[in-house]
Amino acid sequence: MSTLLPGLPRAVLRLHRPALALWTAFVLVTVGCLVLVASASDGARSGLTDCTAPGDGCLADPWAIDYGSLLGTVGGLTSLGVWAVAAWAGGALIGRELESGTARLAWTQGVSPRRWLATGLALPALALTTGSAAVAAVFQWAWSSHQDLTADEWATTGAFAARGPALAAYTLCALALGALTGLLLRRQLPALGASLALTVALGQAMAALRARFWPTATLHDGQHLSPHAWQPSGHGPAYHPASHFWPIHLVETGVVVTLAALATAAAFAVLRRRTA
């Protein structure tokens, strides 16, 4: 089957088969965790006796009480996945090939540097987007199947990005930052470190800026704050109702995709200057 692929993509695929297997395993494990948590909560919910919500006098299972934080933990796992992508892209995908000279060898074998980088990025991007889309779809399904058991966890780093296209945006940005640092530093370990540090810093910066991506709502007199409302610290009494999730999520996706595009363009520019 792989003989149907032309030479360069086949080479990239063969070289990074362990990474592809790891990524597939990661996607499957994450999806498995989500299905497990959601179905265990189904069971816990049917076990609730004489009550509509945890806390009003029912025998509740911890699975039902902690649903939001359990999903937040799975969301944290996806953040680790994004970090791993950054480390791999900087270290193994680009940095090692430049350090060992295999990249230079490829360029003398009729593969132009541009095509080398384009293929090296396009195939991983395809796998990463597909995997992220699958995880995000199942995450959103798990979230919406017991949304009433969650509180303001929708705004926390783990659960926020994992529920939509922002997850794919973050993985692609990690890939692009890895390519850029790999081309700039040309050594696997420094590139791995720099790429990882940049990706972690990006996530921290986005978490700090997130509350500003959409105008906040204010509480009117006599109105009660819903348990799903998110009150970001440092914003006084202003809050974001849960309905602000999608607007904020889409703005954040746009910002991260833009950064990914800029990093990719910069990577190609660095490559051209190096090989000119």
Next chain:
Amino acid sequence: MTTATAPVTGALTAPHRLRWLLRLHRPALYVWTAAVVVLTAALLWLGGPLTDAAVHAWRQYDVCRTGATCVYDQDAILRYKDVYQYTTWAVLALPFLVAAWAGAALTGREVESGTAHLAWTQGVSPARWLAAKLAAPAAVAAAGTAVLVALHRWAWLADHGGIDTAKSWSSFETYYANGPLPVALALAGLAAGALAGLATGRALAALAWGMSATLALWGAVHLAAPRLYPAVTRTAGLDHDGPVGSGIVLDSGIVTADGRHLPDPFCGSSAYSTCQALYERIDAVGFFSVYHPRSHYWPLQLLATAPVLAAAALLALAAFVLLRRRTQGKAATA
């Protein structure tokens, strides 16, 4: 003087080996020193000025609780919380940094590039080569991590109960960053990384294996230690708000008249009529909690640290055995 007595075979003396190791890994030593210095400064700042400001802010807040007008330094409280969280996670990340470096740069890269084989042909026996590679980094990693966990413990104790939101001794990050386990994990990470580097001969794969092994060891002792030490079981009447006894809770809930254990319904005291009705319906007689109180801190820490140290020794031993088998095999075929 040493040069005059040095054997003509070109074998390196111990001080030479140390100097050569230092030169090769100078960037790593710089990064490690910078990390230790920055974290030391951050922890001193946290335990000193930041704690004082946050304690002062909490005192202001306590006055507010009784008075009508309220001014308190919320920023001081939040800054303490943020810096505490960052420094705690940074301390816990140190063993992984050591494991990643040991796998990738200490042995993995040298085997991958062939410099290791070159060294072995230059009069440095493989066992000596590995011993030199493990000893100095182990001392540096253990010393740095030990200083930082001690400082973390000092900074955590500095508020003397004056910060209401300070983390409890049993909260996950605080529990581990205050004790000796990170030091043992750093040593185990070093040994695991070195072994992975020799076994795979590839820098990045060894990095991943070294970090995974460290994480697995931590996970294993995290699950095992609280179950190996006898826990305290405490029961309380239904007029309490819930199970009594805080710390590392292994199990808690409701005891029924026939002695069965049920999960905590999170209803509250039987003083509330709805809860009273619920407790009567399920035939509850009291709350129970199986937990480790604060006095179990050191036994639990030692039960977690000792196996990790043993694992570090076994991993290092495995690295030597693997290296000998490899190099003997080479010599036999050559």
